[in-house]
Amino acid sequence: MARSRSGRAIETGAIRPGAETVARWAEKDPDADIFYVPGLSHAKSGGSGIVVVDADDEFACERVVETFGDTPGKVRTRRGRHFQYRDTGLDFRKLCSLKAFGINADVKHGNSIVVAPWSRHQKDRSFIYAWVNCDETVIRELRPFNGAALQRLIDKSRPEQVAGLLGQAGTQMSPALRDGSRKLGLNDRLVAIVWSCSSDSELLEQAFKINNEIGRSDPRGPRTADQVMAVARAVWRDRETGKIEKWSGVPSSDKHRRILAERLSLLDPKAAPLAYMLLERLVDEHGARCRCGGTFALSVRAMAEAQVIPGWSWRQYSRARNLLLIAGLIDRVSKFIDTADGRVAAQYRLSAFILYPGARGGGQV
Numbered sequence: 001m002a003r004s005r006s007g008r009a010i011e012t013g014a015i016r017p018g019a020e021t022v023a024r025w026a027e028k029d030p031d032a033d034i035f036y037v038p039g040l041s042h043a044k045s046g047g048s049g050i051v052v053v054d055a056d057d058e059f060a061c062e063r064v065v066e067t068f069g070d071t072p073g074k075v076r077t078r079r080g081r082h083f084q085y086r087d088t089g090l091d092f093r094k095l096c097s098l099k100a101f102g103i104n105a106d107v108k109h110g111n112s113i114v115v116a117p118w119s120r121h122q123k124d125r126s127f128i129y130a131w132v133n134c135d136e137t138v139i140r141e142l143r144p145f146n147g148a149a150l151q152r153l154i155d156k157s158r159p160e161q162v163a164g165l166l167g168q169a170g171t172q173m174s175p176a177l178r179d180g181s182r183k184l185g186l187n188d189r190l191v192a193i194v195w196s197c198s199s200d201s202e203l204l205e206q207a208f209k210i211n212n213e214i215g216r217s218d219p220r221g222p223r224t225a226d227q228v229m230a231v232a233r234a235v236w237r238d239r240e241t242g243k244i245e246k247w248s249g250v251p252s253s254d255k256h257r258r259i260l261a262e263r264l265s266l267l268d269p270k271a272a273p274l275a276y277m278l279l280e281r282l283v284d285e286h287g288a289r290c291r292c293g294g295t296f297a298l299s300v301r302a303m304a305e306a307q308v309i310p311g312w313s314w315r316q317y318s319r320a321r322n323l324l325l326i327a328g329l330i331d332r333v334s335k336f337i338d339t340a341d342g343r344v345a346a347q348y349r350l351s352a353f354i355l356y357p358g359a360r361g362g363g364q365v
Contacts, residue, residue: 033119038087039110043139049087051145052108053098055080059318060104067103067153068146073139074132078121080105081132082114085145094219099332101153102322182214182223183231188352190235196291200236207232263327274320277309279329283354290350295333297345329354 025032039049053068055061056079064083073084087109096112098105108114117136121127131138189210190203197203207228215222222228260279264272286296300317303309309317324330333347 033122034116035113035119036116038108038112038114041139043086043142048089049109050139050142051085051087051090052112052114053083053085053105054108054114055083055103055105057104057318059315063103064105068149069143071143072134073142074134075117076130076132077115078124078127082129084138084142086142088144088147090145090147090150098153099335100325102326103153104318104322182211182218182220183227185214186210186223186228186231187235190232191238191352193291193355194235194239200233203236204229204232260329263329264323267326268319268323271319271323274312274316275323275327275329278317278320279324279354281309282330283350287350287355291355295347295349298330298348299345302345 037049038052041050042048050073053064054077055064058080061081061083064081068083068085071083071085075082075084092107092109096107098107115121115129117129117131119129121129186207190207193206194203197206208225211222211228260276261272264275268275282296282298286294289296298321300314300321303317304312304314321330325332329351330348331351333349335346
């Protein structure tokens with residue numbers, strides 16, 4: 001597949017084109033950008049395709065090599081690198097991003113589309129994708145993708161929520177839901193915002209919005225209206241009977257401090273103090289907004305430039321943020337996007353565990 005300078009798509013057909021066909025296309029539209037489909041990129045007839053890990057910054061590049069091993073097939077992108085590996089037949093299902101597991105990278109496989117050198121960036125036409133110490137013939141020398149390393153990464157991050165994600169037995173679960181349960185996920189979100197609602201009808205309205213949001217991101221879809229109403233009524237009843245108390249801030253009790261320390265230290269002992277310090281700042285600045293269902297932007301480079309935490313580099317912010325994501329203490333709601341007016345930062349929210357520790361129990365029916 002190719003895209004002309006004007007953005008017009010040029011069809012290549014379902015069958016892989018020959019050299020003469022490609023040469024004819026190049027002569028007809030020499031300024032066209034080139035894209036390829038990893039699943040159709042075979043070094044030889046009957047061979048396997050490739051897997052591309054698209055790292056979005058230099059720290060992510062380091063994490064990709066550290067996690068999956070280096071590969072001779074690399075492409076320089078505007079923010080990082082494309083790492084090319086030989087497909088070993090792993091069933092990725094719907095997995096397309098590693099951000100929930102602490103790596104700022106996407107995984108391109110199967111029918112995904114990847115930009116090929118020497119194409120120009122769609123929005124920044126001054127930037128040209130380029131091979132890094134190799135050329136297109138590197139496809140014959142690619143190392144196999146380390147599926148076992150990916151499974152270890154997933155298991156280490158959220159074993160109870162992502163079991164079976166890579167084609168093994170089990171139901172794929174949304175990373176935003178406790179234990180993969182839509183009911184518990186809805187309960188947790190409602191407990192976190194119940195004190196920001198002035199009436200049970202307002203809480204019910206928020207419950208349906210949250211249910212629709214869960215349904216869009218979960219293959220099982222939303223829960224029924226009766227089920228949503230039952231959870232909302234139970235949460236409101238627990239507020240009225242005093243089972244859910246007002247709470248704000250990072251957990252202050254010894255119990256919750258210990259839970260946070262254990263959760264962070266188990267995943268990354270060295271980064272745990274950084275993550276806790278960043279979490280305190282996020283709660284102070286955005287806790288009220290998140291309890292009302294809002295989100296906040298988190299740009300590590302912008303925070304480093306503004307010296308939000310004096311002396312921190314962008315790498316420290318990145319490491320702390322990634323650990324908070326892995327630990328399930330913050331959730332990424334949307335990725336950053338480029339618009340005509342500039343870049344819109346990624347949006348995050350504090351998890352129900354941070355907004356209200358009682359979300360682990362209150363309101364369940």
